[in-house]
Amino acid sequence: MRPFEEDLKTLNEALLEMGGLVAQSVHRSVQSLVEKNEDYASQVLRDEARIDQLEIQIDDLVGSIIARENPVAGDMRFVVVAIKINTDLERMGDMAVGIVERSLATMRQPQIPLVSGFTEMGNLVESMVLQSLDAFVKRDAQLARGILKSDDAVDALRNKITRQMIELMKKDPVAVESALDYVLIARRLERIADHATNIAEDVIFMVKGVDVRHRNERSLD
Amino acid sequence: MRPFEEDLKTLNEALLEMGGLVAQSVHRSVQSLVEKNEDYASQVLRDEARIDQLEIQIDDLVGSIIARENPVAGDMRFVVVAIKINTDLERMGDMAVGIVERSLATMRQPQIPLVSGFTEMGNLVESMVLQSLDAFVKRDAQLARGILKSDDAVDALRNKITRQMIELMKKDPVAVESALDYVLIARRLERIADHATNIAEDVIFMVKGVDVRHRNERSLD
Numbered sequence: 001m002r003p004f005e006e007d008l009k010t011l012n013e014a015l016l017e018m019g020g021l022v023a024q025s026v027h028r029s030v031q032s033l034v035e036k037n038e039d040y041a042s043q044v045l046r047d048e049a050r051i052d053q054l055e056i057q058i059d060d061l062v063g064s065i066i067a068r069e070n071p072v073a074g075d076m077r078f079v080v081v082a083i084k085i086n087t088d089l090e091r092m093g094d095m096a097v098g099i100v101e102r103s104l105a106t107m108r109q110p111q112i113p114l115v116s117g118f119t120e121m122g123n124l125v126e127s128m129v130l131q132s133l134d135a136f137v138k139r140d141a142q143l144a145r146g147i148l149k150s151d152d153a154v155d156a157l158r159n160k161i162t163r164q165m166i167e168l169m170k171k172d173p174v175a176v177e178s179a180l181d182y183v184l185i186a187r188r189l190e191r192i193a194d195h196a197t198n199i200a201e202d203v204i205f206m207v208k209g210v211d212v213r214h215r216n217e218r219s220l221d
Numbered sequence: 222m223r224p225f226e227e228d229l230k231t232l233n234e235a236l237l238e239m240g241g242l243v244a245q246s247v248h249r250s251v252q253s254l255v256e257k258n259e260d261y262a263s264q265v266l267r268d269e270a271r272i273d274q275l276e277i278q279i280d281d282l283v284g285s286i287i288a289r290e291n292p293v294a295g296d297m298r299f300v301v302v303a304i305k306i307n308t309d310l311e312r313m314g315d316m317a318v319g320i321v322e323r324s325l326a327t328m329r330q331p332q333i334p335l336v337s338g339f340t341e342m343g344n345l346v347e348s349m350v351l352q353s354l355d356a357f358v359k360r361d362a363q364l365a366r367g368i369l370k371s372d373d374a375v376d377a378l379r380n381k382i383t384r385q386m387i388e389l390m391k392k393d394p395v396a397v398e399s400a401l402d403y404v405l406i407a408r409r410l411e412r413i414a415d416h417a418t419n420i421a422e423d424v425i426f427m428v429k430g431v432d433v434r435h436r437n438e439r440s441l442d
Contacts, residue, residue: 059301062301063297063298063301066287066297066301067291067292067293067297070287070288070291071288072288076284076287076288077284080280080283080284080304083301083304083305084304084308087305087308162401166397166398166401169390169394169397169401170394170397171394173390173391173392173394176387176390176391177387180383180387180390180401180404183401184408187405187408
């Protein structure tokens, strides 16, 4: 294995560890809301420190790879995309913490009727996070394209939740605070999906650029 | 001038052009809301394409600088931060577009009493965007620290607007949609300020080699 390939293996592993942690935090943040479970919330708050640590480690790793290997063309693009993905993952972690903060707030406010759509939205967003990382590591533009489609489904779920909450706020002034928290949580999930979509777009750009240079080996779709 | 310094000059100019456009879009998005002005809104939507174009140009520029110059240590850090700033600026542009979309929506909904705080918040966020770029170009950690302080003021304004809107929604069901739009616009301004804060933190890291991204005590010197 070339030293550069070994470096990339280390980089991929670190990004996958971070992605796994972030996906888990997304899952737990939604479960904390749906099940009114404070333990899940604490786990998300606890894991944020590890995610932040990984962000710094990955930036350092990328910096030393560039300095040591002086990658060109396709390899360089891979490294630039890694920096962007690292930032996206860390911000997703922040969003999961934001969800947990609102979820804890709703537990202390007047309870409102069950809001449908969060479990589905949470599962979808979690799988987008995992798939975007998978698409990056495998340099798989087709997988990345699938994520762009999921993003539309997430937007539809966010709209559905928002409409439910607007109706509730109009009917019941006591529910306003909680309903607003639910709207904001749906927005944060949507933002996590947006970050996964950003990663997918970067992967497509990265792979397409590679395809242009190696026209005969791979087909542009 | 070393070739690397000339490259950095070109990179700085491109980032400043992009930052100027983004700051202008932030300003116009808030003015479109406060003055119910559709022309400002159209200008923001028009300039988004140019901002997106600049993002791609800057990524390409950074890629070719790294490939050609193989920068080390401090120079390398500058280049990595440039990639991050580029991403932050593009996302701020997206947020300005999001504000404009909600601003246009509020023009078509039942009018609600004047909401105070938006002009102040908009001016503060606009100046954070410009100052964060200025801090990067001048490698000025002290200027960057000032931005971290402004971020707290932005959060306070967002809370003030949200509280006003919650009271309004409780009192007047007809106002719910518009009040919610105002809450969401305040959140988007806050997100733009968060991106400026991210840039400021990256600048401090770049200049001092101290990572303030995930520290609560923001008074390191």
